[in-house]
Amino acid sequence: MASINDKEEAREELDSIDAELELLELQISELLEKQASLNSRKNKLLKILDGSCDASQASGSGKPSKPAFSKKDLQHYEESDFSWSKDVQEKLENIFKISKFRPLQRAAINLSMSGRDLFLVMPTGRGKSLCYQLPAVCSKGFTLVIAPLVSLMEDQLMYLKSVGVSAVTLNASSSKEDSKFVMAGMTDKNSPFKLLYVTPEKIAKSKLLMSKLEKAYNMGLLERIAVDEVHCCSQWGHDFRPDYKLLGILKRQFPKVPLVGLTATATSNILKDCQKILCVPDPVTLTAPFNRPNLYYEVRVKSSEDSNGEIAALIKGRYKDQSGIVYVFSQKDAELVAIDLQQRGILAQPYHANMEPSDKSRVHRHWSTKKIQVVVATVAFGMGIDKADVRFVIHHTISKSIENYYQESGRAGRDDHPADCIVFYGFSDIFRISTMVVMENTGQQKLQNMVAYCQNVDRCRRAMMAVHFDEVWDDEECHQMCDVCRHGNDYVTMDITKHARDVVKLVELASSVDEKMTPLKVCDTWMGKGNAKLRKMIQTTILSRQEVESIIVHLLLNGYFSEDFSFTPYTTYFYLKAGRKAALLKSENHSITMKMKRKVPTPSPGRLSVAVSSVKDSEGSGAKSSAKVKPKEGKRPAENSGKSPVTKKVKKDTVL
Numbered sequence: 001m002a003s004i005n006d007k008e009e010a011r012e013e014l015d016s017i018d019a020e021l022e023l024l025e026l027q028i029s030e031l032l033e034k035q036a037s038l039n040s041r042k043n044k045l046l047k048i049l050d051g052s053c054d055a056s057q058a059s060g061s062g063k064p065s066k067p068a069f070s071k072k073d074l075q076h077y078e079e080s081d082f083s084w085s086k087d088v089q090e091k092l093e094n095i096f097k098i099s100k101f102r103p104l105q106r107a108a109i110n111l112s113m114s115g116r117d118l119f120l121v122m123p124t125g126r127g128k129s130l131c132y133q134l135p136a137v138c139s140k141g142f143t144l145v146i147a148p149l150v151s152l153m154e155d156q157l158m159y160l161k162s163v164g165v166s167a168v169t170l171n172a173s174s175s176k177e178d179s180k181f182v183m184a185g186m187t188d189k190n191s192p193f194k195l196l197y198v199t200p201e202k203i204a205k206s207k208l209l210m211s212k213l214e215k216a217y218n219m220g221l222l223e224r225i226a227v228d229e230v231h232c233c234s235q236w237g238h239d240f241r242p243d244y245k246l247l248g249i250l251k252r253q254f255p256k257v258p259l260v261g262l263t264a265t266a267t268s269n270i271l272k273d274c275q276k277i278l279c280v281p282d283p284v285t286l287t288a289p290f291n292r293p294n295l296y297y298e299v300r301v302k303s304s305e306d307s308n309g310e311i312a313a314l315i316k317g318r319y320k321d322q323s324g325i326v327y328v329f330s331q332k333d334a335e336l337v338a339i340d341l342q343q344r345g346i347l348a349q350p351y352h353a354n355m356e357p358s359d360k361s362r363v364h365r366h367w368s369t370k371k372i373q374v375v376v377a378t379v380a381f382g383m384g385i386d387k388a389d390v391r392f393v394i395h396h397t398i399s400k401s402i403e404n405y406y407q408e409s410g411r412a413g414r415d416d417h418p419a420d421c422i423v424f425y426g427f428s429d430i431f432r433i434s435t436m437v438v439m440e441n442t443g444q445q446k447l448q449n450m451v452a453y454c455q456n457v458d459r460c461r462r463a464m465m466a467v468h469f470d471e472v473w474d475d476e477e478c479h480q481m482c483d484v485c486r487h488g489n490d491y492v493t494m495d496i497t498k499h500a501r502d503v504v505k506l507v508e509l510a511s512s513v514d515e516k517m518t519p520l521k522v523c524d525t526w527m528g529k530g531n532a533k534l535r536k537m538i539q540t541t542i543l544s545r546q547e548v549e550s551i552i553v554h555l556l557l558n559g560y561f562s563e564d565f566s567f568t569p570y571t572t573y574f575y576l577k578a579g580r581k582a583a584l585l586k587s588e589n590h591s592i593t594m595k596m597k598r599k600v601p602t603p604s605p606g607r608l609s610v611a612v613s614s615v616k617d618s619e620g621s622g623a624k625s626s627a628k629v630k631p632k633e634g635k636r637p638a639e640n641s642g643k644s645p646v647t648k649k650v651k652k653d654t655v656l
């Protein structure tokens with residue numbers, strides 16, 4: 001029989017084997033994750049080399065998929081010898097006053113005219129609307145357009161009226177007479193209008209509308225269905241709208257009517273989801289290259305002291321007399337930043353969802369006509385903004401996802417002339433946004449992707465977007481139109497294993513005494529400030545604040561930390577806790593490296609940062625000549641004429 005000592009030894013060894021096995025499992029799962037991501041990338045690349053082109057067939061209907069829509073098929077639809085081609089060309093020139101198509105427009109129009117269902121993914125401002133407006137004017141009946149916002153429809157109606165195309169809308173604020181006219185027109189053989197714009201809510205709620213659509217369908221007058229901002233169907237998209245989920249009724253009731261779904265940003269998975277939701281059995285997906293070669297992308301680390309000053313200096317220097325947008329996090333920020341910029345002598349106005357409609361349209365109008373230079377806006381300022389000469393889009397706070405960022409920054413340079421997209425990347429903003437998206441299914445993952453985009457110091461920013469949007473990208477094509485390509489090799493690779501062990505241990509220790517740590521508190525404590533009791537138990541650091549923040553974010557992005565939310569009736573708190581990979585740090589062999597921007601040598605010895613003899617100009621001038629952007633100190637100019645509009649008081653800070 002085994003003695004008590006033997007049993008204890010056996011138990012100890014068992015514990016140690018269990019710990020080792022746990023570690024091994026973590027390592028295996030890390031390797032498997034890496035393998036899966038490499039395999040998925042490899043498959044995508046093979047698919048591209050196999051000859052299926054940008055225009056690929058979406059699958060996901062559960063039925064055996066047909067052969068992919070090939071390059072040859074695409075070439076066929078790029079031709080201009082269809083029975084409708086002459087009419088299309090004539091109306092393009094005479095009604096829309098456009099001399100030639102942009103990439104994929106002709107193919108999209110021909111596919112739609114041939115009766116094919118289509119998803120069209122095209123960067124913002126490249127001319128998606130034409131792809132259903134032109135077929136609409138070349139058809140006998142009318143096209144039903146689903147759009148998410150009334151303001152967006154009104155902009156389109158105004159434009160169509162200006163070019164002499166008859167279009168109408170049905171929405172919650174349509175008068176009785178208007179509704180009557182529209183309902184009657186839908187079944188009029190002479191089709192008094194070519195396009196009917198409705199909100200998805202209207203489809204979901206109005207039985208009368210559905211019955212009229214059915215009648216029009218039976219009479220052959222419902223020619224086409226266009227679903228604008230189609231990504232709103234999918235919960236995985238960045239702008240999910242519940243009423244879009246009900247739009248599947250259209251294809252179920254009117255299967256013979258071709259549908260075109262349009263979006264500026266949707267990954268293939270989101271499109272598959274949209275395909276299912278809309279009940280489209282066999283769509284062609286045309287994806288225009290995401291790249292906007294005229295846009296210069298840059299990320300700047302937000303200095304806590306005076307980021308407004310830095311932004312003001314840019315606007316008054318590099319962007320003097322040029323139009324732009326400053327995107328902010330919340331309604332309150334829109335008001336505050338606008339006032340701050342005004343006080344610095346800039347004609348800026350806020351824009352957010354809580355303003356009176358008349359104030360919103362005044363700001364929009366004044367900006368469009370250059371009476372003001374800058375709109376300081378929440379994301380409420382977005383869809384339907386069609387100003388061509390926006391020379392800069394500055395993000396005062398990072399976006400909540402890369403999709404959002406791409407779309408928001410894409411409002412710059414629609415005229416194809418050079419324009420700049422600059423994000424100010426701030427540590428505490430990450431956690432503000434994180435608590436805001438806490439209820440969204442994929443909110444944290446999307447935010448992490450955006451943070452990774454900003455944290456990145458060695459990869460072309462376009463390459464990062466390309467990977468995100470499932471595109472193959474050759475870094476050469478950036479042509480130094482991002483800060484990383486322009487200031488290449490401006491980084492060093494560092495071993496941060498010891499730092500990681502110290503800071504993770506700090507959080508674990510705090511947790512063992514039931515103390516929750518906000519990221520800010522982790523920074524402070526690690527740097528030797530704050531909680532004295534905890535400070536005595538840990539290894540403090542001599543790293544700079546920026547380095548400390550960078551390392552904490554790196555550890556969060558890579559699973560060594562994770563989020564620990566706490567809810568009160570009034571607010572949500574973000575705390576850090578040890579992540580699933582924290583256990584790996586216990587292994588002697590485990591190491592973590594990270595790439596960090598080089599920085600100016602500092603006098604303190606033993607610092608982590610590597611001193612370099614020459615630091616490249618971090619100004620990262622945009623496409624045009626640059627002005628020095630050091631924040632101006634001293635007296636601010638007197639308040640200018642760009643007074644803040646009368647807005648409803650922002651009671652609770654909101655993000656739209």
Ligand SMILES: Nc1ncnc2c1ncn2[C@@H]1O[C@H](COP(=O)(O)OP(=O)(O)OP(=O)(O)O)[C@@H](O)[C@H]1O
Nearest residue numbers: 098100101102123124125126127128129130264384
């Ligand atoms: N082939 C073309 N040549 C020149 N201009 C064009 C062409 N096609 C469209 N445009 C113009 O480009 C501008 C943007 O078009 P549109 O509003 O359709 O873009 P969009 O892709 O729908 O953008 P968003 O994603 O913001 O809705 C419009 O002013 C339109 O008239």
